[in-house]
Amino acid sequence: xxxxxxxxxxxxxxxxxxxxxxxxxxxxxxxxxxxxxxxxxxxxxxxxxxxxxxxxxxxxxxxxxxxxxxxxxxxxxxxxxxxxxxxxxxxxxxxxxxxxxxxxxxxxxxxxxxxxxxxxxxxxxxxxxxxxxxxxxxxxxxxxxxxxxxxxxxxxxxxxxxxxxxxxxxxxxxxxxxxxxxxxxxxxxxxxxxxxxxxxxxxxxxxxxxxxxxxxxxxxxxxxxxxxxxxxxxxxxxxxxxxxxx
Amino acid sequence: xxxxxxxxxxxxxxxxxxxxxxxxxxxxxxxxxxxxxxxxxxxxxxxxxxxxxxxxxxxxxxxxxxxxxxxxxxxxxxxxxxxxxxxxxxxxxxxxxxxxxxxxxxxxxxxxxxxxxxxxxxxxxxxxxxxxxxxxxxxxxxxxxxxxxxxxxxxxxxxxxxxxxxxxxxxxxxxxxxxxxxxxxxxxxxxxxxxxxxxxxxxxxxxxxxxxxxxxxxxxxxxxxxxxxxxxxxxxxxxxxxxxxxxxxxxxxxxxxxxxxxxxxxxxxxxxxxxxxxxxxxxxxxxxxxxxxxxxxxxxxxxxxxxxxxxxxxxxxxxxx
Numbered sequence: 001x002x003x004x005x006x007x008x009x010x011x012x013x014x015x016x017x018x019x020x021x022x023x024x025x026x027x028x029x030x031x032x033x034x035x036x037x038x039x040x041x042x043x044x045x046x047x048x049x050x051x052x053x054x055x056x057x058x059x060x061x062x063x064x065x066x067x068x069x070x071x072x073x074x075x076x077x078x079x080x081x082x083x084x085x086x087x088x089x090x091x092x093x094x095x096x097x098x099x100x101x102x103x104x105x106x107x108x109x110x111x112x113x114x115x116x117x118x119x120x121x122x123x124x125x126x127x128x129x130x131x132x133x134x135x136x137x138x139x140x141x142x143x144x145x146x147x148x149x150x151x152x153x154x155x156x157x158x159x160x161x162x163x164x165x166x167x168x169x170x171x172x173x174x175x176x177x178x179x180x181x182x183x184x185x186x187x188x189x190x191x192x193x194x195x196x197x198x199x200x201x202x203x204x205x206x207x208x209x210x211x212x213x214x215x216x217x218x219x220x221x222x223x224x225x226x227x228x229x230x231x232x233x234x235x236x237x238x239x240x241x242x243x244x245x246x
Numbered sequence: 247x248x249x250x251x252x253x254x255x256x257x258x259x260x261x262x263x264x265x266x267x268x269x270x271x272x273x274x275x276x277x278x279x280x281x282x283x284x285x286x287x288x289x290x291x292x293x294x295x296x297x298x299x300x301x302x303x304x305x306x307x308x309x310x311x312x313x314x315x316x317x318x319x320x321x322x323x324x325x326x327x328x329x330x331x332x333x334x335x336x337x338x339x340x341x342x343x344x345x346x347x348x349x350x351x352x353x354x355x356x357x358x359x360x361x362x363x364x365x366x367x368x369x370x371x372x373x374x375x376x377x378x379x380x381x382x383x384x385x386x387x388x389x390x391x392x393x394x395x396x397x398x399x400x401x402x403x404x405x406x407x408x409x410x411x412x413x414x415x416x417x418x419x420x421x422x423x424x425x426x427x428x429x430x431x432x433x434x435x436x437x438x439x440x441x442x443x444x445x446x447x448x449x450x451x452x453x454x455x456x457x458x459x460x461x462x463x464x465x466x467x468x469x470x471x472x473x474x475x476x477x478x479x480x481x482x483x484x485x486x487x488x489x490x491x492x493x494x495x496x497x498x499x500x501x502x503x504x505x506x507x508x509x510x511x512x513x514x515x516x517x518x519x520x521x522x523x524x525x526x527x528x529x530x531x532x533x534x535x536x537x538x539x540x541x542x543x544x545x546x547x548x549x550x551x552x553x554x555x556x557x558x559x560x561x562x563x564x565x566x567x
Contacts, residue, residue, distance in 0.1 A: 048437060070436035079437070086434035088427045090495075099423045103439040112420060155438055 001026040001190050002047070002159060007056035009039075009046055009214075016042045018214040020056070024159075029185050030192045031205030031222065035235050039214040040194045041083055044161050048080045049073045060159065075105045079157030083164045083194075085144035089137030093128055094119060096136050096147055100154030107155070115154075122153035125180045127173075141168040146177070153184065160184070162193040166200055178203055198226060198236065210235065249549060253498055257414065260501060261407050268399040280399050280467065282508045283406035284460050288481065289488035289500035290409045291456035294416070296486075297495045298449045299353065299429035304361030305457050305485040307345075307368050308338045310476030312458030313465035314372065314379060320391040327393035331401065331462050338458020342450035346443070353432065362482075369477035384472030387465065402463045409456050410501065417497050421445065429495075457485070491536055493545030502544050 002024040009017040016039045024030045034040050045051045047058055049070040058066040060076055068076075088096050094116070101107055101115040110118070123129045126146040131139065136147055149165055162181075166174050174197070181204060185191050195201050201208060201222055208225040210217040212234045218225060225231055264286075267279040288305060295302050312334035319330040349360050372379045379385055392398075416422060424445050427435040432442050465471050484507060492503020510532050518525040540547040 050433070069441075070433075071439050071441045074437050074439040082434060082437075086431045088430035088434075090430060091423075091426050095423060095426070099427045099435070099440070100438045102420045102423050105439065107439060112418075115420075151438065 001028075001061060002192070003057075003059040004047075005057045005059075007043075007046065007058065008054050009042055009051065010054045016214050017046065017053075020211075020214075020216060022209055022216075022219065024190060024192055026190055027188065028190055029204050029206045030190075031201045031208040032192065032194045032211060033196070033198075033201060033208060033225070033235060034211035034217070037213075038211040038235075040211055041163055042214075043211070044080060044163055044194065047073075047161065048078065074155060077105060077156075077158035078161065079152035079155050079159070080161040081145075081148035081152050081163055081165050083167070085141070085148050087136035087139070087144050087147050089135065091136055092133050093136050093139065093147055093150075094123070094132040097122055097150045097154045100151040104155035119150075119154055122150040125153065125183070126150045127176055127180075142170065142173055145169060146173075149177070149180075157189065159190045159192065162191065162195070164194055164196060166195060166197050174200065202226065249552075256498060256501075257410065260410070264403045264406055265400075268396060268403050276395075276399050278508065278512065280402050282505055283402045284464060285484060285488055285504040285508060286406040286501050287402075287409045287456055287460045288485040289492070289504045290406075290413050291453045291460075292485040293489040293494065293496075293500040294413060294449055294456075295453045296489065297429060298425040298445060299432065300446065300450065301354070301358045302361045302453070302486075303358045303482055304363070304365035306477045306479060306481040307361065307365035308341065308454045308457035309461035309464070309481045310365070310368055310372070310471075310473070310478075311341055312338050312461030313471045313476045314385075315458070316462035316465045317385050317387050317471050318378065321385070321388050324391075327391070327397060327401070327466065330391075331459060334458045334462030335455045338461075339451040339455040341458070342452070342454020343447040345454070346446040346450040349446075350443070351432075365477050365479075365482065369473045372473035372476060380472070382472060382474075384470055384475070387469045387471075389469070392466065392469065398463060398466050402460070402467070405456070405459050405463060412452065412456075413497060413500075421448075425449065487533060489543075491533060491540075491543055493543030496543070496545050499543050499545045506544060 004023070005021050007017055007020045008015065020043070032040055032043070042051070046053050046066070049065070049068050049072070053066050057064055060078060065073055065076065088099065091099070097119040098112070098115045101118045102110060102112070107115070120129070123132055126149050128143065128146050128150055131143065136144070139147060145165055145168055149162070152160065166177060169177065178200060181191065193205065205222050207219070208222050209219045210225060210231050217234060218228050218231050220228070226236065264279055264283050267275055271279060288309070292302055292305055315334040315337045316330045319325040319333045325333065345361065345364055349357050352360055373382050375381065376383070424435070424440050427438065427440060428442050428445060436442065461476070488503035488507045489500040490503065491506055492501065493499025511529055514525040514529045518528055536544070
């Protein structure tokens with residue numbers, strides 16, 4: 001569904017992304033992990049058209065999408081949340097989500113009333129129904145993360161790109177959101193997830209891609225990844241007992 | 247009564263008043279209405295752009311352009327009143343959407359400065375083309391094209407009324423969601439499928455057309471135009487003082503603000519006009535204090551007052567947020 005071939009991005013002399021190639025088949029739950037600065041968010045910015053790649057290609061459903069502006073990418077059915085939340089602060093939570101429902105690929109055919117009804121579901125999934133009439137700027141960080149997800153769900157994406165959507169949430173909220181993402185995935189959405197919480201990756205992802213300094217370090221099943229020595233060295237760190245024992 | 251019915255009622259009253267005064271009003275009432283309607287249309291037009299995150303410092307560009315289009319199309323082409331106003335509408339819309347294309351992704355202060363430069367640029371062009379515009383000496387509207395006081399006054403009332411209706415219609419539509427999203431964060435708005443340039447072109451075409459129309463009617467009203475009058479910074483400033491004073495990003499704010507600005511301006515001029523400079527000083531002070539103590543504008547202040555009153559009147563009911 002998403003095919004990335006020899007993708008590179010340089011900022012002046014710095015190679016943020018270096019010759020990456022991978023393939024996300026339709027229906028997969030795909031995880032991307034890596035230390036801070038490994039290029040995870042840059043990769044999402046390249047896929048969603050916020051930056052042009054220096055070289056390489058990005059294909060979505062067989063069609064080259066590199067070089068397209070973000071709104072066209074969104075119209076193709078790719079949704080994305082932002083690591084640094086970008087709520088429309090003065091609008092209510094509901095209006096934020098409705099904006100997603102009104103301007104997506106099928107949004108043009110929807111009336112405002114239809115868009116409003118449609119937003120019940122995303123708000124319920126993320127657990128923001130109670131706060132729907134609050135201004136988005138008044139939400140906590142966790143609330144804003146949930147709003148990011150609800151807003152992108154309202155665009156009905158075929159491919160969902162999540163940039164650390166769990167960051168800043170409490171334990172219970174994370175459990176709720178894991179359950180929600182499982183349902184979203186089960187309903188047929190392909191998900192690419194950047195996440196630092198290893199237990200979330202283990203729980204959700206079928207395939208994990210490890211980035212290190214913009215290069216591929218390893219790819220495989222979640223269990224292979226967490227037991228791979230190089231990944232442990234570069235990202236996860238050695239378990240405490242092991243270090244004490246050494 | 248909630249704010250929505252209040253808003254609709256206020257809108258209806260304003261429409262009836264501004265459309266009936268040119269018919270029934272005394273000359274001074276007609277004059278005040280003309281100036282108020284002119285400012286209402288300019289303020290609503292400025293606020294439309296502001297609500298999409300586009301702060302204009304060049305509304306006089308549209309105003310002056312409309313004025314010159316009217317004078318030239320009447321004098322040179324012999325177009326009648328209504329046709330030349332349509333020409334000024336079209337010119338404003340073209341210039342607005344053209345400016346949107348040129349400014350592209352510029353935001354905030356960078357966008358604002360470009361609009362200021364556009365206005366200055368047009369002023370310089372008007373000075374440099376004396377064969378066409380009369381240059382710095384200005385140009386008179388040929389008296390035989392003057393359509394009569396009533397038509398000009400009614401034209402301005404209609405312009406204000408239609409502008410308010412357009413703004414109201416937009417506030418009820420999906421465009422309203424795109425504008426607010428763009429104002430908050432144009433980058434994130436794109437990921438929801440919003441193409442900012444499309445909405446920028448649309449809103450600047452509408453806003454430019456309205457301001458240009460006002461300039462056109464003002465040109466008929468005054469019968470004379472020179473570059474300093476047409477592209478006066480004063481137009482740009484009052485176009486934004488009115489919405490800020492009344493309540494920026496709101497529907498009724500620019501209208502309330504325009505009425506208040508004309509009222510405060512006239513009151514200070516009539517009571518203090520005999521001492522030179524003092525009336526403007528007091529006018530300025532009132533504006534400064536209003537903005538200091540009513541950060542949400544007069545409209546925000548009124549709805550706060552309303553909420554507090556209904557909260558004390560019906561202590562059992564919760565005030566609506």
